[in-house]
Amino acid sequence: MKDTNACADDTCRAPVSQRTQVVDAPGTSATVKLKIDDHELNIPMGTTILEAARELGIHIPTLCHHDDLCVAGVCRVCLVEVEGQNTLQASCAYPITQPITVKTHTRKVRQARRHIIDLLLSKHYGECYSCFRNNNCELQSLAKEYGVDFFRFGHPEKPLYEVDRSSYSVVRDMNKCVLCRRCIRTCIDLQEVGVLEAAGRSDGTTISTYLDKPLGEVVCINCGQCINRCPTGALRAKDRTDDVWAAIDNPEKHVVIQTAPSPRAGIGEEFNQEPGTPMTWKMNTALKRCGFDKVFDTNFTADLTIIEEGTELILRLYKNLVQSDSSQPLPQFTSCSPGWVKYIEHFYPEYLPHVSTCKSPQQMFGALIKTWYARMNNIDPANIVSVALMPCSAKKFECNRPEMRDSGYKDVDNGLTTRELAQMIREAGIDLPEMPKSDFDNPFGTATGSGVIFGSTGGVMEAALRSVIEFVTGKKVENFYDHANIIPVRGFEGCRYAELQIPDEVGPVPELIQHLVPNWDWLKGATLKVGIAHGTANAKKVMENIKAGGKFSECHFIEFMACPGGCLGGGGQPIPTSPEIRAARARAIYAEDAAYGDAGKARKSHENPAVLRLYSEFLTNGPCGHKSHHLLHTHYTARGKYIG
Amino acid sequence: MTIRNNMTLSSVEKNKGLAAAMKMEPAGVIGIIRGSGMKGRGGAGFPTGAKWHFAASAKGERKFVVCNADEGEPGTFKDRVLMDEWPDLIFEGMTIAGYAIGAQEGILYLRGEYTYIRKALEECLAKRREENLLGNHVLGNSNFSFDIHIHMGCGAYVCGEETALIESLEGYRGEARNRPPFPVNTGLNGMPTIVNNVETFAWTSAILVNGADWFKAIGTSKSTGPKMLSISGDVECPGVYEFPMGTTVNDVLDAAGCDCAKAVIIGGASGHCLPPAEFSRAICYEDISTGGAVIVFGPDRDMLDVAESFLEFFADESCGQCTPCRIGNVKLLEGVRMLKCGKCSTNCLRDLCALGETMQCASKCGLGQSSPNAFLSIVRHFKNEILGRACTAAES
Amino acid sequence: MLTTQQDRLMGEINELVEVHGHDRSALIPILQDIQSRYHAISDFTMQVVADRLEIHPVEVFGVVTFYSFLNEKHHGHFVIRVCRTISCDMAGKDAVAQQLRSDLGIDFGETTSDGRFTLEWANCIGMCDQGPAMLVNDHVLTHVTPERVHDILAACEKTFGPHTPQSDEEHTL
Ligand SMILES: Cc1cc2nc3c(=O)[nH]c(=O)nc-3n(C[C@H](O)[C@H](O)[C@H](O)COP(=O)(O)O)c2cc1C
Ligand code: SF4
């Protein structure tokens, strides 16, 4: 599966000639002869030496290279000898257009690589045993690979930079930075946010924010994509495990955790499982053993989000199309990705009225735990510590937004990333893959398949469509799409557009929203146009298209996810990441959705029994009603891009 | 005023070469340049005709001619003199190149330190536009329109490296690009671009007037033509001199007035250091190639001071993107300072030399590839002076 | 900064964008003009320029910090750059540098408190045959001796004039 989030040509800010290898070949099928070590073969024109070597299973070390990013060729670790050239060549940046002979580990090459590692270490301040990347660090592995046993060119005795902890989400420790510039390419090319850039020159070069301001004060959207691509411990998510342990250790506190779908598809990687090994039920047991009092499924509020956001969409459609009231304009934008929300607040604040007022599932859950759940179980909300396990670093920022206290308390006390939870599980001496399976706790219980697919790009859209189609037609989605799999909205294409025809025959308005719209006649035969974008670089493309009046401006509903691949590629997920790893996680997520169907469980949000119960017992004035507006909806801040 | 000897360019008639080129096919012009055997005068010594041929045959909606007037190599100032004295020949050469490769636009990248020359150059360009030596239909040739503008550098030596220069023109930090692809295919704005030295363009005009054979008759078989050298340091008459390629260091020293040199560095800070025993070597591409800097050191000079000065220069001017050059230069500088105060062990010196060799082959661009040259050659030729120094307090 | 000043600066930047263009390739020429007018490139300038050229402020910052002749910190009206490279060094740049330090009461990298002079090192300025050499703004001085330092400083204003409008016009022509 081609992940078009790998740095795309038209958004990439790297100079043209650094990324596109222009090949002057007669046809695309042209091949060229390569001799590399003992192998001789023909490869397509323009293949880099590194790609060719990998195909053959020849290992060439790399540091600045990343599969998601355009070529930099700056670390020089991947050097190889090309016959006839005086200097060594960076294999990651060398497109083969003529027959060449390559040697990958001559004395010259080994000495150069060793020197480069020694040089990097001479500027690297950090102790592996106190570093979160210990055992998963590319610099450390390189040092091991090249047998570094002393510091040939010295080693810093004290830190040179202060650690920047100003952001709720990302901690920057430039003492560990090796200037590979992956974070820059991630932030500028892949995400198009543009927070980081190289500043200064020569030995004074640093990775800097604008005017070297603290990360918390610039336009960072907290997506954490830079963390996932940093080879070292220079970037990490803010660690909250100590607070969570403290709450668990405090007998007064009732500690509950909600778990999002993506961490379950990713956490196995932290325990040496193949990417895409689902861990849902084993993780439930592990969480209990860690000491959490209750383990809930965020998918419950994902389902709830679908009902609220779907209702909001229906209302917007009704107002705009029938009542000519454009106070809440179309297209409606999703609001569940906090990275995306901050992005639009900074870069397209004039479009905030398009953003659904629904809180993200995490925050909906938070608000319900400290109200409905507390009341039902007679627990003082002040004693509840609500933790959210998320694939996402931006969720840490989100739960600290001042708006997110509608329960009267901080709705979610702590956001944990997948990596932090893995750390806690290890600390508790638990071997996750060996855990017995167990279910989620009531009253929220197990959610639906629609909630699960929230984790993947297109998932929110698919879940929403499943419900909207059934609401409007009164028929099962399966009548329109096999197994209710709405394939047109799936995939990894960066920006996607789809149209759905609403039949001429519509059903009755379901009871849940009868008070909001009188009938569906106005939707008969209509074409529902939807869009999907993942990765903020793609979000930007869609936004520019809307601004220019392109096809996305005609959409009714657009799903935006800040991270490439959606939440499964979130900034809190296990490191490393690559298109293949994200595809494997997506497979795990869609398999879990399908398994719900096979097991005869609900796959559509509006069939979730706990959600229906919530509306009958607590949110009694229905979706988008007064009470849900108070607890489940929010407002946004036009931040603008000016850095104050 | 800069001292100089008799120069061929003084007698080259302005615009005669351009007029001659306009009567030929572009391929014919390239043929003449190829025939002259001229290699680039900026230092790297790539055959100019071949470069133009690649650019001419590359596909591109637009093509560019860039004149590299970023002259930043310590000890080099011949381009300044050329721009002072013969701006017309330079612009003429660029125009001829534009015609030869099919470009519409030329850019002279002038280093920021030379801002004071800009005014005269602009006046020269204005005059050329008036005389239809630039602009629409140059000299009435309905197939050829060409204009030149000046782009100012901003204080960065590395922008003399052609791909860093292009980055700088595009508004980026002056960081060298990966090669391949080369500028002749993918240069400015992704279009075929030739980057040549100021002197290269000046000789172009001369070749079109006097012919390829005239040029080839001067110099050696592999290094044809005359070469401008900037001579400075401990000589009586520092200045810019023209010599045929292949002139020995001794002859150069005689001309500039020096009979007691202890060492000569050819090629500036990125060049090589020669001891007196090697002064009979020839300045040409097959022996000691250079962009034109000759720095002479008298008997009292401490060669470690020289190495320190150069490494300070590189440690400041490296663009900082690639590891060997960014950190390597600093480590060499630290090493030289240790040597200076008598605190560097032989093993440590060996490590430094090995590091220098790594930098030469592992750096991304010519800056890091050549920055250890001076240090390594000084160590090689002046080891006695370097080792066994009296121990002094380390400099603060 | 006062709003009126900001408005004026914004107007000037808009004009510069008209002259040099809206592409990224206009970035450095725009910054050079601002630098020579204001002796610094302010926070506000960087953000407005970034906005006009549709790039990120941090990219402008990256460029400003890369090039020696662009500065975020305020420079004096007269920027004196003494060549420190080998030929000028051998010709006696240390004595000249010392005299400049003493006469101005500042060290290299500093600006006098009246904001008139900034003292900086330069790497080879291409006057190796006539060292010690230095630049005062755009003007080059050669064969500088410690005795001449006083006269040079005194003459600065008279001879060269402040580094503002006149040289601008040259730039934008
Ligand atoms: C660090 C570095 C600095 C350079 N500086 C200059 C320079 O100032 N002027 C110049 O003409 N070439 C310079 N060059 C060489 C150019 O990269 C390029 O080879 C040259 O402009 C090609 O022109 P030529 O073929 O006419 O010599 C430099 C190269 C490097 C690596
Ligand atoms: S970043 Fe890597 S090498 Fe550095 S301290 Fe952490 S684990 Fe060790």
Ligand code: SF4
């Ligand atoms: S978290 Fe996202 S927006 Fe922030 S610096 Fe990293 S990549 Fe850029």
Ligand code: SF4
């Ligand atoms: S912070 Fe990490 S990704 Fe960024 S340059 Fe440093 S080591 Fe590379």
Ligand code: SF4
């Ligand atoms: S060799 Fe030096 S100047 Fe060249 S790319 Fe590397 S760091 Fe930059």
Ligand code: FES
């Ligand atoms: S991986 Fe190739 S240069 Fe860094």
